[in-house]
Amino acid sequence: MGPAERIVDWLRTAATPLSGEELARRLGCSRAAVWKHIAALRQGGYEIRGRPSVGYTLGTVPDRLGPAELAPHLAGSWRHVEWRAVVDSTQNLARDLARDGAPEGTIVIAESQTAGRGRLGRQWHSPAGCNLYCSLVLRPPLPPIAVPTFALVVGLAVADAVQALLGARAALKWPNDVLLDGRKVAGILTELDAEIERVRYVIVGIGVNVNTEAFPADLATRATSLRLAAGHPVDRARFTGGLLAALEARYRRFLADGFAAMRPEWEASAALTGKEVRVTAPEGEVSGRVVGVDDDGALRLAGPRGELRVVAGEVHSTRDFVSGRGSERE
Numbered sequence: 001m002g003p004a005e006r007i008v009d010w011l012r013t014a015a016t017p018l019s020g021e022e023l024a025r026r027l028g029c030s031r032a033a034v035w036k037h038i039a040a041l042r043q044g045g046y047e048i049r050g051r052p053s054v055g056y057t058l059g060t061v062p063d064r065l066g067p068a069e070l071a072p073h074l075a076g077s078w079r080h081v082e083w084r085a086v087v088d089s090t091q092n093l094a095r096d097l098a099r100d101g102a103p104e105g106t107i108v109i110a111e112s113q114t115a116g117r118g119r120l121g122r123q124w125h126s127p128a129g130c131n132l133y134c135s136l137v138l139r140p141p142l143p144p145i146a147v148p149t150f151a152l153v154v155g156l157a158v159a160d161a162v163q164a165l166l167g168a169r170a171a172l173k174w175p176n177d178v179l180l181d182g183r184k185v186a187g188i189l190t191e192l193d194a195e196i197e198r199v200r201y202v203i204v205g206i207g208v209n210v211n212t213e214a215f216p217a218d219l220a221t222r223a224t225s226l227r228l229a230a231g232h233p234v235d236r237a238r239f240t241g242g243l244l245a246a247l248e249a250r251y252r253r254f255l256a257d258g259f260a261a262m263r264p265e266w267e268a269s270a271a272l273t274g275k276e277v278r279v280t281a282p283e284g285e286v287s288g289r290v291v292g293v294d295d296d297g298a299l300r301l302a303g304p305r306g307e308l309r310v311v312a313g314e315v316h317s318t319r320d321f322v323s324g325r326g327s328e329r330e
């Protein structure tokens with residue numbers, strides 16, 4: 001944390017006002033320097049009240065997901081937050097940081113993205129200041145073949161965080177969509193850099209529609225937000241802290257026990273079990289009834305000529321195909 005963030009942290013946890021002198025002592029700088037930090041914080045939307053010969057107290061904080069705003073909500077060991085107001089994609093920034101040696105657990109968050117991306121080359125709708133756009137650098141000691149199952153585990157973590165917030169379980173649509181009331185509330189994108197036997201790093205990208213109130217026309221019938229589901233605005237920083245803690249807990253369990261240990265939970269949360277679907281897979285189109293997932297993360301379908309396994313592709317419920325909603329943007 002930088003000096004301004006440390007001031008916020010101290011003011012937030014102080015039982016009594018903190019004087020400029022005390023803040024200067026803690027930071028090891030002059031009172032004039034403290035005053036400059038306070039002025040910059042006020043400029044950035046922090047309400048900091050100062051009373052002569054009493055000290056400073058903290059009022060409202062801005063709705064932002066920077067290190068200072070997230071600090072009180074981070075519960076696990078992942079605490080290094082790289083925050084930007086705008087990026088092209090948090091995936092790109094996280095990848096650049098990973099290439100430069102960023103440690104496991106580095107969190108990249110932006111308030112908006114100009115080129116947010118989803119799976120299969122789609123764009124991710126990324127308006128400013130209302131949602132969560134986050135990419136996490138992980139360095140799992142695993143072969144690349146294990147990474148697709150980890151993507152399913154991330155879905156479980158998002159569902160855990162949504163459940164903690166709303167008390168309702170989100171549904172998981174294979175491989176990476178998180179749905180509320182049948183509409184997409186979050187998407188997950190995992191990208192990796194690996195040798196044949198060893199992952200160098202995985203970038204786990206998570207986009208959550210937190211406080212979006214209205215979606216563009218082409219998304220309006222297929223997307224939702226936590227706010228729309230809850231019926232009131234959601235505290236983004238608190239939700240993000242909960243999500244990161246859920247993710248870290250799931251990740252540790254995944255490294256210890258593998259996806260197989262969580263497969264029943266994934267299947268219990270699955271959106272399309274028992275439904276007839278079509279899957280656009282790299283090798284062509286297949287259809288069948290969803291049975292579940294395998295320990296390696298493959299989707300299991302009961303097809304007309306027996307059971308099928310799908311390792312990659314896009315699932316459409318037959319209903320979506322009939323109404324021609326195959327070209328999702330999100």
Ligand code: BTN
Nearest residue numbers: 089116117118119134187205207
């Ligand atoms: C999908 O459902 O297709 C995956 C969407 C992933 C979106 C997130 S937002 C944060 C991160 N940065 C990106 O550019 N994409 C991911």
